[in-house]
Every structure is written in C-alpha cells, then in structure tokens.
Amino acid sequence: MTKKTIAIIGAGLAGLSCAVRLTALGHHVELFEKSRGPAGRMSTKRGEGWAADHGAQYFTARDPLFIEQVKKWVADQTVALWTPEIKVYEANQWTTFLSQDLRYVGTPAMNTPAKQLASGLPLHTSQTIDALSHKDGHWFLHSAEAGDIAKGFDELILAIPGPQALALAQHLDPDIKTIAGQSNMKGCWTLMARFEQRPEVAFEAAFVNQEIISWVARNSSKPQRTGQESWTIQANPLWSQEFIELGKEDVADQLLACAKKLGLDCTGAEISMHRWRYASGSTTATLGFYSNPALHLGMCGDWLNGGRVEGAWLSGYHLANQFAE
Numbered sequence: 001m002t003k004k005t006i007a008i009i010g011a012g013l014a015g016l017s018c019a020v021r022l023t024a025l026g027h028h029v030e031l032f033e034k035s036r037g038p039a040g041r042m043s044t045k046r047g048e049g050w051a052a053d054h055g056a057q058y059f060t061a062r063d064p065l066f067i068e069q070v071k072k073w074v075a076d077q078t079v080a081l082w083t084p085e086i087k088v089y090e091a092n093q094w095t096t097f098l099s100q101d102l103r104y105v106g107t108p109a110m111n112t113p114a115k116q117l118a119s120g121l122p123l124h125t126s127q128t129i130d131a132l133s134h135k136d137g138h139w140f141l142h143s144a145e146a147g148d149i150a151k152g153f154d155e156l157i158l159a160i161p162g163p164q165a166l167a168l169a170q171h172l173d174p175d176i177k178t179i180a181g182q183s184n185m186k187g188c189w190t191l192m193a194r195f196e197q198r199p200e201v202a203f204e205a206a207f208v209n210q211e212i213i214s215w216v217a218r219n220s221s222k223p224q225r226t227g228q229e230s231w232t233i234q235a236n237p238l239w240s241q242e243f244i245e246l247g248k249e250d251v252a253d254q255l256l257a258c259a260k261k262l263g264l265d266c267t268g269a270e271i272s273m274h275r276w277r278y279a280s281g282s283t284t285a286t287l288g289f290y291s292n293p294a295l296h297l298g299m300c301g302d303w304l305n306g307g308r309v310e311g312a313w314l315s316g317y318h319l320a321n322q323f324a325e
C-alpha cells in the first residue's frame with residue numbers, strides 16, 4: 001500500500017478516530033484544529049478553581065468496535081462509568097428515569113478521551129482552515145491565522161460539522177453541497193453555575209421535557225471531578241436555535257428562571273455561558289461517512305452517523321478503513 005499524506009480538518013472525536021486509524025494503517029496524517037486543543041464538542045470549560053463539561057455530557061457504547069475502544073479507555077482510566085440519580089421533569093411532575101444504559105464520561109474531564117487519541121499525532125491547533133485548493137494532484141490549505149500552509153496533501157478529510165463543511169467545501173464537490181446542505185444541525189445555549197456549597201436538589205441529573213431547559217447535571221457528581229461545586233444546564237435545541245442570536249445575559253436570565261422552577265436556585269452562584277452554534281442534529285439518512293475517491297476527499301462526523309459521541313468515533317474509523325480500500 002502506498003503511504004499517503006492526509007490532512008484532516010477538525011480534531012473532534014471523528015477527526016481523531018480517523019487519524020488514529022489511518023496512522024495505524026501506515027499513512028501520514030496531520031490534523032488542523034481551529035481551537036486551542038482537541039475534543040470539539042466533547043470539551044471541558046475551565047476557570048479558576050472550577051471546570052465543567054459544557055458539551056457532551058456522557059456517552060453510551062452499543063457498537064462492538066466502539067465498545068472495544070471504551071474498554072481500553074476504561075482500562076487506562078481515560079474514561080469511567082457515571083451513575084447519577086437521574087430524574088425526568090414533564091408537565092410539572094418528577095419521575096425517576098429508569099434505563100439500563102451504561103453512561104461513560106472522560107476522567108478527570110470530558111475532553112480526556114480526545115486528548116488520549118491526539119497524543120503522538122501531528123496536531124496543528126489555532127488553525128482555522130478557511131480556504132482549500134486542489135493543484136497538481138495535491139490539496140492545499142489556507143489558515144486564517146497562519147496564511148498558506150506550505151505543504152500539499154494527497155488526501156483531504158473534513159471532520160467538521162455539516163454547515164461548516166458546506167461553507168468551506170461546497171464549491172469543490174456537488175455531493176458535499178447536497179449532503180452537508182441536509183445536515184440540519186441546531187445550536188445549544190449552555191449555562192454553567194458554580195456554587196459555594198452543594199445546592200439541595202433531589203437529583204444529580206435531569207432530562208427536562210416541554211421547558212426551555214432540556215438537561216441539568218451536577219458536574220461534581222462525575223468521577224474524579226475536583227474543585228468548586230459546578231452544574232451544567234442546557235437549553236433545548238429548538239429554543240436554542242430560535243434564540244441563538246440573543247444576548248448571553250438575556251439567555252442566562254431565562255434559563256435561570258426555568259432552573260429555579262425545577263428546584264435549582266442559582267441565586268449567588270457564579271455563572272458562565274457558552275453558545276454552541278452547531279450542537280446536535282444529523283442528516284435524515286445515516287450515511288456513516290462520505291468518500292469521493294476521484295477527488296481524494298472525504299467527510300466524517302457525528303452528523304453523518306446519527307449524531308452523538310459514538311456516531312462520531314465510528315464515522316471517522318469507518319472512513320479511514322474505506323480510504324485504505
């Protein structure tokens with residue numbers, strides 16, 4: 001097999017699993033990531049004396065390939081089970097959430113699995129790729145921060161959310177325009193609250209229906225979390241999308257009022273806000289990944305594989321195998 005040089009844009013779980021697999025198959029991979037570190041939507045926000053998982057809250061594993069990966073992470077303490085007391089709130093009523101699902105979290109933070117995958121890989125952070133060109137059989141990248149990337153690549157993989165792939169690459173391939181144009185992703189307003197003391201609330205996590213909040217969780221109940229008592233509150237996708245351009249303070253006021261109604265009074269807590277512009281959603285048909293061998297171009301990401309952490313990891317892994325074929 002010929003060793004190829006492959007550029008991957010995006011160091012979330014999909015880009016990283018693709019990179020790890022391609023490297024194992026003998027290729028040379030370089031990752032370009034606009035943020036300061038890997039993990040994407042599996043990130044953890046940090047401040048002085050506190051941390052909070054503000055993207056993915058936990059993940060499940062159902063596919064045998066991903067179960068194998070999770071077992072390895074558990075064995076090396078990258079990941080652990082999280083077994084909170086979960087309640088459901090709907091129509092002014094609380095019930096206990098009963099499910100057999102095993103819920104996993106990164107330890108000591110949600111971004112640890114991504115950091116583990118990224119270790120040893122060539123990862124260029126703070127590089128927002130904003131233009132692509134294909135010349136003389138090679139892909140060339142331009143970054144907003146560093147200008148032209150000097151090196152050309154045999155293959156290019158976009159491991160970024162659908163709307164961002166659309167903006168970056170729709171002119172290169174009509175299929176990307178069609179597929180990424182259907183990605184239907186929604187935003188998520190997220191509020192992080194830090195308390196001097198643990199608030200008296202009758203749950204550690206809650207699914208909330210028919211309110212502007214859809215999820216509340218006590219970060220401090222996850223394994224190996226230290227520092228200030230912290231909670232994460234996430235707004236529901238439809239509400240978030242409708243009010244995605246609203247100011248942070250207005251959003252916070254509305255979420256805090258709803259949290260109070262749910263029994264989590266954040267008076268006196270320190271509050272931080274985060275807006276995820278493309279948080280969740282996927283194409284209606286589950287494609288798994290996209291590959292255009294004639295153009296030496298591929299796409300992977302949760303949005304091509306049903307959403308969620310497991311879908312992202314599998315999408316990257318399967319695209320890498322397809323490349324090898």
Ligand SMILES: Cc1cc2nc3c(=O)[nH]c(=O)nc-3n(C[C@H](O)[C@H](O)[C@H](O)COP(=O)(O)OP(=O)(O)OC[C@H]3O[C@@H](n4cnc5c(N)ncnc54)[C@H](O)[C@@H]3O)c2cc1C
Binds near residue numbers: 039
């Ligand atoms: C609020 C929220 C809650 C969630 N809750 C859960 C949950 O409980 N369970 C679950 O399984 N999943 C959950 N998810 C979904 C889960 O986080 C994702 O499915 C998964 O992390 C997606 O991985 P990915 O690699 O496909 O994409 P991403 O993680 O989005 O990775 C894409 C990467 O590309 C980078 N990038 C984008 N554009 C460029 C560019 N032009 N140049 C360079 N880099 C670029 C981004 O910075 C990012 O790091 C949640 C997500 C959010 C936001």
